[in-house]
Amino acid sequence: MKPPVLTIESGKKPRLATAALCGCFGCHMSLLDIDERILKLVDMVEFDRTPLTDIKTVGECEIGLIEGGVANTENVEVLRDFRRHCKILVAVGACAVNGGVPAMRNQFDVQDCLEEVYLNGIGVVDPQIPDDPEIPLLLDKVHPIHEVVHIDxxxxxxxxxxDTLWTFLNELIEGKEISFPYSLIHYD
Amino acid sequence: MQEPPDSIQQISLTAPPWTDDNESIATQETHPGYALQMHQAESFINELLARADARPASGSLLQYLCLIQRQYSCIPETTVHVLAERLSIPASQVFSVIDFYTFLHRTPRGDFDILFSNNITDRMLGSQALFGRLCQILHVEPGVPRADGRVTVDWTSCTGLCDQGPGMLVNGIAVSSLDEKRINEIAEQVENKTPLKQWPADWFEIKDNIQRRDILLSDQIVNGSAIEALINKGAENLLQAIEQSGLRGRGGAGFPTAKKWRFCRDTKADDYYVVCNADEGEPGTFKDRVLLNSYADNLFEGMTVCAGIIGAKKGYLYLRGEYLYLREALEETLQQRRQSGLLGNNILGQEGFDFDIDIHLGAGAYICGEESALLESLEGKRGIPRKRPPYPVNQGLFGKPTVINNVETFINAAKIAVFGADWLRAAGTEQSAGTKLLSISGDCERPGIYEYPFGTSVSQILADCGAADTQAVQVAGAAGTTLTADAFERSICFEDLATGGSFMVFNQQRELLAMVKNFSDFFRHESCGFCTPCRVGGALINDLVNKVMVGHATQLDLEEMKNIGSLMQQASHCGLGATAPNAVLQTLEKFPDIYTARLANRSFEPAFDIDAALAPSRKITRRDDPGAHIAYEPEQSSKP
Structure with missing residues (x-):
């Protein structure tokens, strides 16, 4: 199946939202790494919910970029919210695509993880596993985001x-089929 | 506590020693698998190595480990360290080999280690219910040793008893034709701690079950006559005869046998090897079981002829671990041949014609049927396929030119040596001379071994074995071809349906998706793990098949299965990964209804039950507030 191509009404800027789930914010840092091109990006898109604007709720958007995997209830809710509001939803980076580094906890029992961190870890003071309802509850495993919602x-x-992010956004907004030069998909 | 044996003769090839003694020994604290002292490990390994020096075939790490496993029902950690030191290899290398092979374990199995064969044909004969029943009677959890250490009940890949299944292995020894009555009796023997040797002999009876003979199984040769033919005609003439016969490899790939032997013969080296691939692991294949049981002399004759032609002094029979019960008789046959001057030094009085064969046991790894993985395994390593080139004929076992052929191929070669090229040419087709042994199982009245001339149609075979109302035939095993009824006029031969011999029949009442799931489970388990397309792709496809099974899959998931399958075909390191998605891809194309009938009526469905995934955390935090739950929202996340 071919991935969807973005169609935008002429004269309208597409809206872009981004979120970090269970990740390290490195993908957002990489987006900032487009340097002065961010000024062009501001001309190209209207920012919606994203850590860059500090807007907390997501509106109707053309593009949603998701960094990080799904590790807890809040991640699920944010991700579903983005799927509901974004025409095209993109898994950005290893954690969103595969679960990444946070998924290394998948080989352990979630109970063992919590006990190690909150009860038995070195330097723990007043050991107790947090149970406040305000704290998002952990899933037993960290999942890639396409296992929770459809990803385009x-x-x-x-x-x-x-450069990869920049190329991707430009081609997507121009309504092109996405294609990268070898240098952008060569990882070692 | 289990004492180390006084002498190596105490190591039984057929049962761990403590199943023969009456004292209860197997608890966590005292089981030798957990509590083996360093000095005990040392004395045991010393004897093992002393024995190995006398018998070079057991010189591989894998063979040591198989023997340790049999002695202690696991590889105690102390033995790993002693063995590593004695062999001057890192302990991590020993552990890596242990972890690769299904029949090797780091912690003890039960005194009775029971493994049910998990092929689809076993399941069609009711193995699942029998498995559940045995677990229930013995109060044992699948795969986990019972608390008293008496027994483990688990699954294993196809054991090659498809024509007389359901089958199982008890301490490595095959038991056939299971039914409820026999399961009850087995449970009784286990509870009474009856030594395996005292179990009723007929339980271990494996029938040849030959239903149709053609030239290979009918035309007998006298022992030694093929070797005599080699001596009389000379190597070059005999090689030409094999060339003219058109003999092609019977493992399924069909490489011209004479060409392979000539490549090897023409490679300059100081040592050559002949290896017989008897690692018959393709689900639904059991013809080598029969050949090894009743035609072993012909096989060794063929290997000896090959040795004479290529100049090998040493041959190995790589016997799959599941056929352990055949080993004793095979060793006897080898011994008789040595005594008759058909093996050993100066064979049949020919000065300098020295050749001997050793048996090397596998340990439950399908991939070791792939020839380069088999060579790795023979060298005692993890069975990971090699890159080619170099091909085994140039650099094979221990880097030396090596001929590897299937059991059936060597037997054909032996008979060609005696009867000549025309004997084979008289049967079969232009490109596929001779006959093929088929292992027929599944929905038919007369399962068993059928020998057919190449070119025989599937419909003819179905009629002969008494198959009626056939929905599909799976030719060439789990990695093979799924045939719909409109393809039953196709024929068994290299130019049409090439096969190692597996032929599984499914009637109209069968749910074909159960077959797909069984094969997909199989490949997930049997991937050697070396390359990502196969290791990860196989797991992803398996997850998606399971999603279809439980009615949660959507059209998108079917598309994804096709994508992953196609990627595995293109990018896998070896044939296992390249063929692993076959059953999924072919049934998606030829039997789409078995999938679409089970699709969820939605455009997207999560891969897992999200709320259930929160249950452990809810339990740990004792939370049950609304925030501790995630509601199911099928439609909201559907924007493909």
Missing amino acids: YFLPGCPPSA
Whole structure:
């Protein structure tokens, strides 16, 4: 199946939202790494919910970029919210695509993880496993985001480079089929 | 506590020693698998190595480990360290080999280690219910040793008893034709701690079950006559005869046998090897079982002829671990041949014609049927396929030119040596001379071994074996071809349906998706793990097949299965990964209804039950507030 192509009414800027789930914010840093091109990006898109604007709720958007995997209830809710509001949803980086580094906990029992961190770890003071309802509850495993909602595009990399993100956004907004030069998909 | 044996003769090839003694020994604290002291490990390994020096075939790490496993029902950690030191290899290398092979374990199995064969044909004969029943009677959890260490009940890949299944292995020894009554009796023997040797002999009876003979199984040769033919005609003439016969490899790939032997013969080296691939692991294949049981002399004759032609002094029979019960008789046959001057030094009085064969046991790894993985395994390593070139004929076992052929191929070669090229040419087709042994199982009245001339149609075979109302035939095993009824006029031969011999029949009442799931489970388990397309792709496809099974898959998931399958075909390191998605891809194309009938009526469905994935955390935090749950929202996340 071919990934969807973006169609935008002429004269309208597409809206872009981004979120970090269970990741390290490295993919967002990589986006910032486009340097002065961010000024062009501001001309190209209207920013919606994203850590760059600090807007907390997502509106109707053309493009949603998701960094990080799904590790807890909040991640699920944010991800579903983005799927509901974004025409095209993109998994950005290793954690969103595969679960990445956070998924290394998948080989352990979630109970063992919590006990190690909150009860038995070195330097723990007042050991107790947090149970406040305000705290998002952990899933037993960390999942890639396509296992929770449908995803239109996957951008691998840890993180995908600034040029990769820039190329992707330009081609997507221009309504082109996405294609990268070899240098952008060569990882070693 | 289990004492180390006084002498190596105490190591039984057929049962761990403590199943023969009456004292209860197997608890966590005292089981030798957990509590073997360093000095005990040292004395045991010393004897093992002393024995190995006398018998070079057991000189590989894998063979040591198989023997340790049999002695202690696991590889105790102390033995790993002693063995590593004695062999001057890192302990990590020993552990890596242990972890690769299904029949090797780091912690003890039960005194009775029971493994049910998990082929689809076993399941069609009711193995799942019998498995559940045995677990229930013995109060044992699948795969986990019972608390008293008496027994483990688990699954294993196809054991090659498809024509007389369901089958199982008890301490490595095959038991056939299981039914409820026999399961009850087995449970009784286990509870009474009856030594395996005292179990009723007929339980271990494996029938040849030959239903149709053609030239290979009918035309007998006298022992030694093929070797005599080699001596009389000379190597070059005999090689030409094999060339003219058109003999092609019977493992399924069909490489011209004479060409292979000539490549090897023409490679300059100081040592050459002959290896017989008897690692018959393709689900639904059991013809080598019969050949090894009743035609072993012909096989060794063929290997000896090959040795004479290529100049090998040493041959190995790589016997799959599941056929352990055949080993004793095979060793006897080898011994008789040595005594008759058909093996050993100066064979049949020919000065300098020295050749001997050793048996090397596998340990439950399908991939070791792939020839280069088999060579790795023979060298005692993990069975990971090699890159080619170099091909085994140039650099094979221990880097030396090596001929590897299937059991059936060597037997054909032996008979060609005696009867001549025309004997084979008289049967079969232009490109596929001779006959093929088929292992027929599944929905038919007369399962068993059928020998047919190449070119025989599937419909003819179905009629002969008494198959009616056939929905599909799976030719060439789990990695093979799924045939719909409109393809039953196709024929068995290299130019049409090439096969190692597996032929599984499914009637109209069968749910074909159960077959797909069984094969997909199989490949997930049997991937050697070396390359990502196969290791990860196989697991992803398996997850998606399971998603279809439980009615949660959507059209998108079917598309994804096709994508992953196609990627595995293109990018896998070896044939295992390249053929692993076959059953999924072919049934998606030829039997789409078995999938679409089970699709969820939605455009997207999560890969797992999200709320259930929160249950462990809810339990740990004792939370049950609304925030501790995630509601199911099928439609909201559907924007493909």
